[in-house]
Amino acid sequence: xxxxxxxxxxxxxxxxxxxxxxxxxxxxxxxxxxxxxxxxxxxxxxxxxxxxxxxxxxxxxxxxxxxxxxxxxxxxxxxxxxxxxxxxxxxxxxxxxxxxxxxxxxxxxxxxxxxxxxxxxxxxxxxxxxxxxxxxxxxxxxxxxxxxxxxxxxxxxxxxxxxxxxxxxxxxxxxxxxxxxxxxxxxxxx
Amino acid sequence: xxxxxxxxxxxxxxxxxxxxxxxxxxxxxxxxxxxxxxxxxxxxxxxxxxxxxxxxxxxxxxxxxxxxxxxxxxxxxxxxxxxxxxxxxxxxxxxxxxxxxxxxxxxxxxxxxxxxxxxxxxxxxxxxxxxxxxxxxxxxxxxxxxxxxxxxxxxxxxxxxxxxxxxxxxxxxxxxxxxxxxxxxxx
Numbered sequence: 212x213x214x215x216x217x218x219x220x221x222x223x224x225x226x227x228x229x230x231x232x233x234x235x236x237x238x239x240x241x242x243x244x245x246x247x248x249x250x251x252x253x254x255x256x257x258x259x260x261x262x263x264x265x266x267x268x269x270x271x272x273x274x275x276x277x278x279x280x281x282x283x284x285x286x287x288x289x290x291x292x293x294x295x296x297x298x299x300x301x302x303x304x305x306x307x308x309x310x311x312x313x314x315x316x317x318x319x320x321x322x323x324x325x326x327x328x329x330x331x332x333x334x335x336x337x338x339x340x341x342x343x344x345x346x347x348x349x350x351x352x353x354x355x356x357x358x359x360x361x362x363x364x365x366x367x368x369x370x371x372x373x374x375x376x377x378x379x380x381x382x383x384x385x386x387x388x389x390x391x392x393x394x395x396x397x398x399x400x401x
Numbered sequence: 402x403x404x405x406x407x408x409x410x411x412x413x414x415x416x417x418x419x420x421x422x423x424x425x426x427x428x429x430x431x432x433x434x435x436x437x438x439x440x441x442x443x444x445x446x447x448x449x450x451x452x453x454x455x456x457x458x459x460x461x462x463x464x465x466x467x468x469x470x471x472x473x474x475x476x477x478x479x480x481x482x483x484x485x486x487x488x489x490x491x492x493x494x495x496x497x498x499x500x501x502x503x504x505x506x507x508x509x510x511x512x513x514x515x516x517x518x519x520x521x522x523x524x525x526x527x528x529x530x531x532x533x534x535x536x537x538x539x540x541x542x543x544x545x546x547x548x549x550x551x552x553x554x555x556x557x558x559x560x561x562x563x564x565x566x567x568x569x570x571x572x573x574x575x576x577x578x579x580x581x582x583x584x585x586x587x588x
Binding site: 274284292334357367387 | 469
């Protein structure tokens with residue numbers, strides 16, 4: 212019982228610290244978690260961490276939150292997962308709360324305004340960079356279907372204002388059908 | 402009931418943002434700018450910049466920010482809980498399935514199908530931000546001569562730096578902010 216209590220504490224503070232240090236969101240937390248839980252605490256095996264990463268990446272929601280749920284669940288079941296979610300969510304919650312209370316005062320400040328104008332151009336560039344990298348990955352697969360899905364989805368969102376959720380559902384169905392057909396083709400070729 | 406609306410909006414954001422990080426951006430924009438009058442496009446762009454500069458997932462950062470703007474601290478808590486609720490249910494279910502079966506080809510197939518669509522959505526949201534940055538308004542004006550040269554230059558320089566040297570985005574953003582202060586102060 213005591214050991215379990217200690218684990219909850221350790222789980223909470225480990226994820227709290229990791230989340231507080233994860234700038235730029237998302238994937239950055241994975242190598243940090245690997246270092247902590249695989250190398251330092253030996254709670255998770257190397258291969259298992261890769262699988263958990265794949266699950267975290269492919270499930271809805273923030274990767275950092277998903278990864279911490281998986282780690283917490285693995286170490287201490289559902290209560291463990293709740294503890295790690297709390298640990299992951301609290302640092303951004305606290306920091307953004309503080310910032311947003313000063314936000315209006317900040318926003319009306321001339322210097323902050325100048326900085327924000329530049330930073331907006333910066334964010335646009337960062338997103339552009341992300342899109343170029345990700346779209347490059349799709350093009351390198353050298354398959355027609357993903358490229359077609361990408362172009363049609365873009366047109367649907369940008370020019371026809373189609374509901375994003377509808378597009379996600381349709382593309383998920385296309386992915387499922389594609390996997391099923393390819394698996395059957397693979398089985399038939401054998 | 403504003404808290405229920407917040408909760409429901411962020412449950413949808415949490416449920417349909419797949420692939421983490423920027424994938425949540427277009428969904429957040431739709432919920433808090435287009436569907437609800439919670440943030441202006443400028444505020445939305447600000448929160449993207451703030452989210453990039455502060456630790457934590459973008460979705461959680463914007464949930465907190467929007468929640469506080471709309472309903473104070475309780476609003477922030479409600480929005481954040483809504484944001485992680487779908488993850489909790491789905492990921493715990495998947496974790497259970499994983500430890501029982503290990504290996505989910507079909508699930509991975511569905512998600513592979515989603516990836517190109519997610520990229521397209523991020524691209525579209527990115528274009529919205531570029532228009533806002535270059536022209537200071539949401540819609541692309543018919544007369545393109547109103548373009549602001551300084552953001553355009555900063556954007557191009559930042560993009561080249563990011564592509565060429567893979568610099569940490571936080572430094573690029575901080576640099577963009579600093580240069581902008583210097584340039585606007587000088588003129």
